[in-house]
Amino acid sequence: MPNIGTKLLGPLLLILVSILWGTSFPLIKIVVSKISAGEYVAFRFSLSIMLIIPYVFYSLLKNKARLREAVKPGVVLGLLYSGGIFLQGLGTGYTSASNSGFITSLYISIVYAIDVLRRKFNYSHKFTLALILSIIGMYLMSGGSYESRIGDLIVLAGSFFWAFQVLAVDSFSKKYFSLDLVFFQYVVAAITGFMLSSTSSNFEGLIEVLPMLLYLAAVCSILVGVLQVLGQKYTSASQAVLIYALEPVSAALFSFLIRGERLGLSESVGAALILVSVIISLWEMASRKKDNYLHYLYESEISGESHER
Numbered sequence: 668m669p670n671i672g673t674k675l676l677g678p679l680l681l682i683l684v685s686i687l688w689g690t691s692f693p694l695i696k697i698v699v700s701k702i703s704a705g706e707y708v709a710f711r712f713s714l715s716i717m718l719i720i721p722y723v724f725y726s727l728l729k730n731k732a733r734l735r736e737a738v739k740p741g742v743v744l745g746l747l748y749s750g751g752i753f754l755q756g757l758g759t760g761y762t763s764a765s766n767s768g769f770i771t772s773l774y775i776s777i778v779y780a781i782d783v784l785r786r787k788f789n790y791s792h793k794f795t796l797a798l799i800l801s802i803i804g805m806y807l808m809s810g811g812s813y814e815s816r817i818g819d820l821i822v823l824a825g826s827f828f829w830a831f832q833v834l835a836v837d838s839f840s841k842k843y844f845s846l847d848l849v850f851f852q853y854v855v856a857a858i859t860g861f862m863l864s865s866t867s868s869n870f871e872g873l874i875e876v877l878p879m880l881l882y883l884a885a886v887c888s889i890l891v892g893v894l895q896v897l898g899q900k901y902t903s904a905s906q907a908v909l910i911y912a913l914e915p916v917s918a919a920l921f922s923f924l925i926r927g928e929r930l931g932l933s934e935s936v937g938a939a940l941i942l943v944s945v946i947i948s949l950w951e952m953a954s955r956k957k958d959n960y961l962h963y964l965y966e967s968e969i970s971g972e973s974h975e976r
Contacts, residue, residue, distance in 0.1 A: 676898075677897075677898045677901025678898070678901075678906070679898075681898040681899070681910040681911065682910055682913060682945075683894060684891050684894045684910075685910060685913035686913070687886060687887055687890065687891045687894075687917075688887065688918070689914055689915070689917020689918040689919075689921050690886070690887065691887040692918040693918075693921055693922045693925040693926045693928075694879045694883060696926070697879060698879055701869065701875055705861075705863035705864030707860070708856060708857075708859065708860030709861040709863075710860070711888065712853045712857035712860060712884070713857045713861075714884035715884040716850065718884060718889055719846065719849070719853070726847070733843075733844060736847075737844065737847030737851060740835070740839040740842075740848060741847065741849075741852050742851055742852075743835055743839075744835055744848060744852040745851060745852040745853065745856055747828050748828075748852055748855070748856055749856050749859035750828035751825050751828035751829040752825075752856070752859075753859065753863060754822065755771060755825040757818075757821055758770075758819070758821030758822035758825060770822040770823050772805035772806075772826075772912070773802070773826045774827070774833070774908065775802065775912060777830035779794070779798055779909075781830070781834060782903060782904050783905070791951060793950075793951040794906075794909065794947075794951055797909050797945070798944070799944075800940045800941070801912035801940070801941050801944040801945075803940055804939070804940030804944060805912065805915055805937065807934060833899075833908055834904050836848075836896055836904075837903065837907065840899045841900060845893045845896035846893055848892075848896055849892035853889075910945060912944055912945060915937075916938045916942060919934065919938060
């Protein structure tokens, strides 16, 4: 018998994911001012792997087969995740931060379009409205201006990687254990980071930002990675990305709390539109879950009557 509370658990977990993702932005900004972007990726995910290692040893002893099954999908997730991070960072170097933020957010519409075309998600006017509001909101939060640069195409390529990563999580979360997937995803990310980092490391800078790297590794990588897989297990990819639109709002809030960065009028309007879009999508999700539940009860009642006859 389906449980509405369990079904709504997915969206609630993804809201928490978006909030925790938002805490990472001001910290990342501090970290990459002390060490290179490649070193940041390498050390963040190396620390993540080290924290997960005890669980991996336990799995090797207790459930080796399940861990082995997660290798291939975990590597796929890692390649998509690494591609998104690398292309986003590379493209941002050749365009403005506002352009990069707006173009990256296009992964939401990419996922929605793919899901509708694959008929894995039924078209909905309310979800389409929420999608439009979230994109406009992200555009306003990124500065409300657009000037085409060569880096835009690179960032756009990264958006496709983020979109396919969300779609891959949507598929794999139903079949594999979350922490197994997260481990192999981050192994690939760490290797990629070391490949992209310079040969000479800034040891003093690394020691200075180590506490922030530990937070990013433990909370924004491991915990968020597990919550993302669990949350998407109970939602569609299209529903998930609409909730992920909360990420820039959370990032703006924590940037203000940690770094004193303030939102202007344009950014504030954008944040309000994103919040409205998420409320619309959550309301529509709740309605669909309720309709499905009532349909189940109706079918059960009819089935029961037929058995009585």
